[in-house]
Amino acid sequence: MKETERIVEYGVPIDAQTMIEPPDAAELELEPGHPGLGDETYIARRKELFALCRRHRLERLGPPLIEYTAEETRIWREVSPKLDELHRKHACSIYLKGKDDLAITQAEIPQLRTISERLERETNMHLVPAEGALPYRTFYEYIAQRGFPVTQFIRHGSHPEFTPEPDMIHDCLGHVPPLMNQDYAELLTLIGKAAATTPHGDQVLALKRFSWFSIEFGLIEEAGETKVFGAGILSSTGEIPRSLFSAQATRRPFATEVVIATDYDPSQMQKDFFIAPSLPFLRRELEALVRRFNIPVL
Numbered sequence: 001m002k003e004t005e006r007i008v009e010y011g012v013p014i015d016a017q018t019m020i021e022p023p024d025a026a027e028l029e030l031e032p033g034h035p036g037l038g039d040e041t042y043i044a045r046r047k048e049l050f051a052l053c054r055r056h057r058l059e060r061l062g063p064p065l066i067e068y069t070a071e072e073t074r075i076w077r078e079v080s081p082k083l084d085e086l087h088r089k090h091a092c093s094i095y096l097k098g099k100d101d102l103a104i105t106q107a108e109i110p111q112l113r114t115i116s117e118r119l120e121r122e123t124n125m126h127l128v129p130a131e132g133a134l135p136y137r138t139f140y141e142y143i144a145q146r147g148f149p150v151t152q153f154i155r156h157g158s159h160p161e162f163t164p165e166p167d168m169i170h171d172c173l174g175h176v177p178p179l180m181n182q183d184y185a186e187l188l189t190l191i192g193k194a195a196a197t198t199p200h201g202d203q204v205l206a207l208k209r210f211s212w213f214s215i216e217f218g219l220i221e222e223a224g225e226t227k228v229f230g231a232g233i234l235s236s237t238g239e240i241p242r243s244l245f246s247a248q249a250t251r252r253p254f255a256t257e258v259v260i261a262t263d264y265d266p267s268q269m270q271k272d273f274f275i276a277p278s279l280p281f282l283r284r285e286l287e288a289l290v291r292r293f294n295i296p297v298l
């Protein structure tokens, strides 16, 4: 596919070049329908954290120490025990071990700076403060350098179990625990290197779908059972049972050709899930894809 051609993402044709040179939003934008719209205190707090985290990201200062408000702590204390109960039953072992080893508590919102130092010692990964969702290529450029971008704000309190954008509950209780696993960290950094290196927008999109249906919304086989692997599922009390049991969702074996050709809608509850047989399987599939795309990162 030529770069002037268009590719389809989220059901809409886009210029393939936007995958290679993504836009950089310098100001906070809450999407239409966001539960925080109209709440001036919430918006002021989000703007404050946006500016702080953006500065720390661009100046490479590491996660800032944050004094969380009583309302933010209340939301954390409401959501994290409900998620933990579901994790104990349905999360994959890599996730559970990382969560226990990091000792992420249900009582206090953790400081990402402390977690980042621990990750650095364990798997040579670190956390990069992010002011909000970063474009895929930007996100994976950090990961290629072994930095995982994480938000430091909390969702709006009117809907503690729902967030239309990644927040700290999604990042910290979804993405961060498996970063303690060396094989997981290597899988992630290889995706990062490939996505940051290819000059082809359609290949970035294929890698984005590979990550979406594994790192974000993947299921995995473990001792004959299907367990939850993806951070988007693990950070949602609705998505965990839905991904495993709902008749409205499909669950198919992870086949890379099918996965990279499958579009999705990130603003809705997911309907397509893929089950990977193991983490080494995902690694082999990713290496084969990177070779086929001729991306020189192996």
Ligand SMILES: [Fe+2]
Pocket: 166, 170, 175, 216, 231, 232
């Ligand atoms: Fe995510």
